[in-house]
Amino acid sequence: MEQNKIPQATAKRLPLYYRFLNNLNQQGKNRVSSKELSEAVKVDSATIRRDFSYFGALGKKGYGYNVEYLLGFFRSTLDQNETTEVALIGVGNLGTAFLNYSFLKNNNIRITKGFDANPEKAGTNIGGVPIYHIDELHEKLEGIRVAILTVPATEAETITEVLVKEGIEGILNFTPARISVPERIRVHHIDLAVELQSLVYFLKHYPLGE
Amino acid sequence: MEQNKIPQATAKRLPLYYRFLNNLNQQGKNRVSSKELSEAVKVDSATIRRDFSYFGALGKKGYGYNVEYLLGFFRSTLDQNETTEVALIGVGNLGTAFLNYSFLKNNNIRITKGFDANPEKAGTNIGGVPIYHIDELHEKLEGIRVAILTVPATEAETITEVLVKEGIEGILNFTPARISVPERIRVHHIDLAVELQSLVYFLKHYPLGE
DNA sequence: ATTCATTTGTGAAATTTATCACGACTATTT
DNA sequence: AAATAGTCGTGATAAATTTCACAAATGAAT
Incomplete structure (x- = not known):
């Protein structure tokens, strides 16, 4: 800005x-x-x-x-005066961990809604966060600009398209897929397998200090 | 090397x-x-x-x-010919997610042991990985050089000391704590709250393309 | 008051990383 | 066999990031 x-x-x-x-x-x-x-x-x-x-x-x-x-x-500076709402897409193991994880203690970012393709999960509540069916994205995503993506890699691209259509501006992508988005949308990748592999690589090839 | x-x-x-x-x-x-x-x-x-x-x-x-x-x-080059064993320390929500997550499909890195302070978890088996009590680190950690740290932040420093003593060479740290280790040990941090906050920051301050 | 140990803010240098742009080579088509 | 479209490898350049090192300012101690 x-x-x-x-x-x-x-x-x-x-x-x-x-x-x-x-x-x-x-x-x-x-x-x-x-x-x-x-x-x-x-x-x-x-x-x-x-x-x-x-x-x-x-x-x-x-x-x-x-x-x-x-x-x-x-x-x-970090806009901690206003609250930022975040949606979590994909309530699997990793998604559930985030919902239960109060890693947002000292700041004003909150996961306020979860979404999953499994109809049995819709209507439930995990870690105080209500879960909706993925088809309800259109109705429930209003006003939310950031999404955490924890769906299976195979679904990543399709769901990203929906998120983009619904006006999401930033995605924290935990899937191994490298998703395609219009230029105006910001994606940060956290790739667990890559992190682990590169750690192992560094250990073997760059021993000792930095 | x-x-x-x-x-x-x-x-x-x-x-x-x-x-x-x-x-x-x-x-x-x-x-x-x-x-x-x-x-x-x-x-x-x-x-x-x-x-x-x-x-x-x-x-x-x-x-x-x-x-x-x-x-x-x-x-x-990535040493995918030999298998690398990894220990997971802290079988909470996030740790459990990793154990169930087969994010290591195409590569030869395997989480082979889990550890937790809760005695009820010891002896169980999550996602095919046996869980031991944290006190068994000394006996069970032999030959393992890499650890994933998913314990509460308050425990991170203490447990890191033990890991270092047991000869761990690389740590993938998911706790918000910035752990102290001797120079010879490599630590990669994955800080979920920081990632989310910085994504939100970028959205507000660096709108549109990169 | 004066000295001394600290500590910032920053110009300059060093280091690391990314990108441009093009010569050299390849495969394919006509 | 010649022309064409495609592609690598890399020298050179640009951009981003980190680090050095020191003048200027501060607070504490004597």
Whole structure:
């Protein structure tokens, strides 16, 4: 929206910073240096300072950063003041795990609806989230802009087309399929098999430190 | 091990290429161009050619790549000839999903043992994988070099210490904790909340195409 | 007050990654 | 056999990201 000056690599780290600042705040700390933060999040301290600097001078030389101030700043930057509703498509093993997983403790993103092709699941409630049949996407998806895709790989492409038609703007894709979407739609892939394989590859070919 | 010349960015894409080559092979295709592959995996064709070129001249000008040859090449490069055993630590919702998830169809990585702190889970069997009590790590972890960490965040650090002591070399960490390990140990983080938050951030701040 | 140990913010350099663009070669068609 | 359309491999360039290293500012200690 505003300044597209923030590098993508930086943007990806913001939620991480936000979470650890929350931790610090809850621990009652009111001051933190880039060095301390670096040890906590495992990101080089110069990188952290550089990241913060894109938003202006948030710290004080010789002092560090004020936790509360920084937290407030990130809260508004990450839009944590307004709630974002997310739909979960595919209530299988992985989808169920997400519904039960309260991984959204410190932030205002909520999975508010689940969808599945199995009619027996429709009408149920998992982890406090109501489940609907996949055919109800049209009626129930209004106002929701983000979807988590945890369907079988074979269904991914078909369901993506429906999601696109219904106006979804962002998809977090957990299927191994590389889905095709119009340019305006953002897809992030989390590919569990690829992650595991590449970890194994790195172990064998890049032994020891980084 | 051998040439550390392969860029990390390339190494991360290898498993992806491998999977799609497998698909093509199963479809009976025996020839593929970087352009076709590009459309399938959503990676620029020049990048694909560059990636392949680190391993030598695998293709033929004016022709493309022979699927079977390429597949054989990647199989040995990705060590798909030998089986890699992986332990899953933490049989909660997410862990159970992985055990049931046969996301390791086309490759030789297998979750062979699960561990959990709940004594009631010990002795059971989920998705064909035997579950042991976490106290049995010492006896049961021999020969296993990779672990998937799906325990509660509060337990992550303590259990990581045990894993390190038992000789684990690589950890795929699904907890939001940023665990501390000696330099020789490789950790890849998959942070679901961060992924979701950063997707939402990108949507709001970087609208439309990339 | 003065000194000292810290710590930021950032110019500059280094490193890593992605992309362009084209010569060289291949297969196919006419 | 010549023309054509397709494709790789790669030098060169561009873009993105990380890291170094230090002046300037701060707070604490004496």
